[in-house]
Amino acid sequence: MTDVDQPRPRDPRFAIWIGVTAGLFVLALVVGFIWLPLAQRGADGLDLWSAICRAVGLPSGNARVSAPVAGQPASQVAWTTETRRRLAQGDASAGAAIAQACNNCHGVVGISADAIIPNLAGQSAAAIYKQLDDYKSGKRDPAVMGVYVSPLSDQNLLDLAAHYGLLPNPTGDTLSTQSSTSTVARRLIDVGAPLRGIAPCASCHGPAGVTPGAPGLRGQQRAYLELQMQLFKDGTRRNDISEQMRSVARQLTSEEIAMLAAHYSSIPDTGGR
Template identity: 30%
Template sequence: MTHSKSRMAACLLTLAILLAVPPSFAAGGNTDKFKRRTGSGDPVAGKVASQICQGCHGVNGNSTDELIPKLAGQYDVYVIKQMRNYLAGTRSHEIMNNMAAPLSDRELADIAAYFADQAIMKGNGAAANEKGKNLFLKGNISDMVMTCAYCHGESGKGLDPSTAMYPVIGGQHKAYLLKQLRDFREDKRVNSPNVIMNRIVKSLSDTDLEALAEYISVQ
């Protein structure tokens, strides 16, 4: 087993235990990573259907507003889950709660495929701060035996499309990341499976979260 495979296995194992349900993804078989990132939707139809979304999230999924997340190269599975969560009110945001309502499953799959199909989000490549890097890669995170990198990958670009429940975060806007991390810590966002993210960041200080958001955003 390679280092990264064993890391991924550790991550999956832990999450499977935490969720106490079998993971919904199957290992092996399909080697077409690209196809698995975009899922069953049609990116061409999604380009048209996502016009209203592009107004805020950017034509290629690279938004310019720091509080509007980039969706470029984000896993379709994650995007679809978030939209369903906004619709159900299990994730709340005044704008996004209304956005999900008029979409059919087909349209949503197409829109998610369109954003997943874009070149993956990228930070400005500035030198990563040591504090954030240490926390992200080595951690000292509450009672968890894992670091952020276990689930989100070393640069936060996700592990593999077969584990698409762990979103791409590397290269995301810093202000958006910081808001999400604070919302998890303060239980304002509680839609992660088995509130795993809330538990992971619970004991982190403001300066820890700031350093992490900075580190992740430059990737």
């Protein structure tokens, strides 16, 4: 202790501590940026530079990338900032004029009279735009819709989406728990079926079937919902980006699909149907 108590012009501790810290830093760099990325599974044939780039988080030229996926993307629409910006430029009044051609089937206020034809009122504008674009590009079966959509410009689609997005959804936006129906449907919606790899419907579509970022389901036509889930299930419909709906629907039984369609179409009861 006595030597410590003597004042010294220079204190060697600085050099020792800073040296130890710097040594630790260099060691962590070597392990974290060279050794670990090279030792990881799937790193065979990775050169030093690519290993470092991988640890830094940069894609690099000769890193092993899985072979390009054959085929086409599920949709031409990507949810980029640019897409969001264009969505905001939709003109609802122009869309209302174009919608004259849609009213025969989808109803004057966006509520269809036929259970196999979907309601559009209050649907998220992003969802409507994507489906229209998918019909136009053939990503979704254009057998019926193609003839209506093909003459429309991209701006027309944005206008239509804005128009239907603004029409009031007669079922409203309030959370209701009264509707249900089967506990099977309720469980699939809230919990999913983890053992079958089915995520809860609510995790994307919201506990009440309405949430930003996913198509709204509440009050949708029952037969339409059931048919679409069946089409996803057998792979006929394939315009879901990342296959999320196909992955879920493939695991659902036809009975469960029917119960889910019944649940979503009847929350809450609109009285008129």
